[in-house]
């Protein structure tokens with residue numbers, strides 16, 4: 001049957017062709033999971049897994065999108081459990097080699113869930129942690145709006161998210177939808193796969209009315225693709241309207257139970273509790289099989305309804321859209337609609353029957369569509385239509401080595417951070433590419449100077465209703481700060497998309513976000529998501545630690561330093577002095593700029609994103625100035641960037657031949673470390689003070705040499721960065737306003753006893769002195785720790 005062009009929303013697509021394609025997509029997606037579980041010998045007896053039912057649920061929607069709706073510039077996020085459908089589509093389009101099809105979940109094969117960095121075909125958005133991949137395209141659209149306003153309009157992209165209905169349970173979805181920064185994005189379309197099932201169960205009741213209100217309330221355009229054409233035709237017949245009302249009010253559990261029944265039992269279950277007029281109307285449909293098919297006819301498996309819904313969303317230019325596409329989990333498979341089908345697999349004989357039904361054989365089952373037939377020709381046209389042109393080469397971004405920040409009075413790293421950003425905003429080589437963002441903490445994290453100069457981003461100029469001499473807050477399309485509501489999830493999702501703008505919008509940016517350090521943990525999953533996706537950005541966690549003394553335990557971070565050290569694709573940095581921060585921050589932005597400009601696939605730096613843990617504690621800059629004089633800028637900068645430098649060499653304080661100890665401190669607690677070193681010097685102990693600017697870089701250097709040793713079965717050396725700052729064998733005390741664990745490995749790395757001081761219980765309100773005493777971070781405790789370390793050392 002050939003549909004009219006109007007019927008398929010003017011796409012020119014042919015229903016029969018689309019149906020042939022979707023049958024092949026369904027087959028391939030199902031067989032990809034089947035092959036992973038039944039064709040491969042994993043040798044360990046573990047079930048490989050995969051999601052045939054979740055995939056089947058989206059087959060029609062994804063066939064409609066890729067084969068009748070999308071353009072080459074559009075970007076799509078695919079719900080995690082539909083990855084087999086995505087790969088089947090890419091394979092049919094010729095973008096994936098056949099050899100990958102039996103390699104779902106195999107090492108080096110297709111990833112379980114779509115991955116930007118690990119899959120062999122081009123994935124726009126990674127997904128996996130439900131809710132995050134769904135929201136990512138919204139923030140990619142925020143990024144594109146920003147890029148277009150600052151650098152000129154790119155060819156239009158539509159940002160599409162395919163979302164499981166139970167994903168809407170995740171709070172981050174609603175944080176994203178309700179943030180004013182995501183208002184008015186007409187190029188966004190979310191498609192919710194309303195199969196009424198989650199992992200464990202049929203989702204109770206009827207959620208849709210509430211969701212519709214929530215989206216509408218946030219200014220979204222809502223479309224329902226609920227009933228297929230057969231049901232719509234039935235509703236339009238005389239007496240048909242009560243049937244619609246009956247289904248509309250039917251709880252998910254009741255409706256879903258129809259799917260497990262033989263055709264002859266469907267009528268009775270369907271009409272259980274139905275009013276007379278519905279019964280009367282249904283009596284007019286005599287054939288049981290026809291009746292069973294009719295009441296399960298949902299629009300999520302109807303190309304005309306779907307394409308009409310997509311077209312309707314396209315016409316919304318000034319607000320995002322959401323399509324609720326009603327589907328069947330396991331559509332077209334024997335497990336359709338079964339409440340326990342989430343992880344169910346077809347048996348080998350069911351697969352054999354499906355293959356046969358489609359006219360395929362074991363020899364032809366992986367074939368692409370016949371290029372001589374109508375469907376094959378259509379796919380070839382779509383392949384051409386969807387081929388992406390590479391972005392033009394990005395303009396150079398010239399980040400200086402430093403902003404020459406000088407501080408004569410005590411200064412905190414948070415204040416220095418604000419001044420460095422302000423300095424960069426005056427530098428024409430880098431200023432245009434800087435973009436800052438914060439979840440309602442811009443001013444309290446010292447972004448005000450930058451904001452005063454660079455302005456706040458808003459798609460249209462906004463009138464300011466109040467004057468404030470200290471903070472201008474002028475909003476318009478040229479502003480370079482994107483303000484968010486209080487949502488750390490949104491912060492990290494936006495940073496992630498700003499950090500991918502070179503790829504998704506063809507414009508490298510230098511994104512810098514700020515967040516109170518303890519609340520890094522609130523956004524942690526989105527942080528992980530963004531760096532797993534390959535995004536590069538800077539985030540400053542500030543203020544941090546118990547040095548934020550009066551604020552108390554709820555605002556004092558302790559485990560964030562460990563988190564920063566352990567996160568892959570993130571370099572964790574915690575400087576104490578302003579000039580060191582200047583070098584480190586400029587170095588980070590240089591690396592981001594270089595990585596963004598590198599051709600895809602070039603590994604230019606292993607640093608990834610940068611997490612700076614900063615403090616509001618003002619610190620005397622004198623010791624750093626003296627180290628600078630002693631070592632010279634070039635050497636000192638190199639060491640600061642490598643992760644540690646000798647802040648005080650005890651030769652200055654104690655005579656040669658004295659017992660020696662290394663005091664390795666990081667961040668705001670350095671003054672106490674220096675005081676302890678002086679006391680130890682008075683006692684005739686040579687206490688060398690190491691300022692650890694990046695425990696992460698030191699740890700990585702150590703692990704590199706260890707792994708090298710492990711892999712080559714050779715004796716590992718002490719890494720260069722550590723050897724330079726700790727040239728002799730002496731015990732070590734680590735001192736950190738963070739969990740003591742973060743630096744406790746230093747003793748092992750140096751092969752010496754170590755005593756690690758840090759904050760291992762929740763904080764409380766007080767003065768810095770009170771809290772440092774309470775956590776053994778005061779000079780006296782550090783001296784005692786040094787004596788303890790010396791007593792453990794037997795050279």
Ligand SMILES: Cc1ncc(C[n+]2csc(CCOP(=O)(O)OP(=O)(O)O)c2C)c(N)n1
Nearest residue numbers: 054081128129130164165166167197198199
């Ligand atoms: C953050 C997170 N929590 C839990 C899971 C485990 N999980 C995977 S799918 C799923 C249910 C998803 O249901 P739905 O979104 O409706 O998808 P469907 O399979 O029905 O299409 C759950 C709980 C996950 N992937 N991510």
Ligand SMILES: [Mg+2]
Nearest residue numbers: 165166197198
């Ligand atoms: Mg579902």
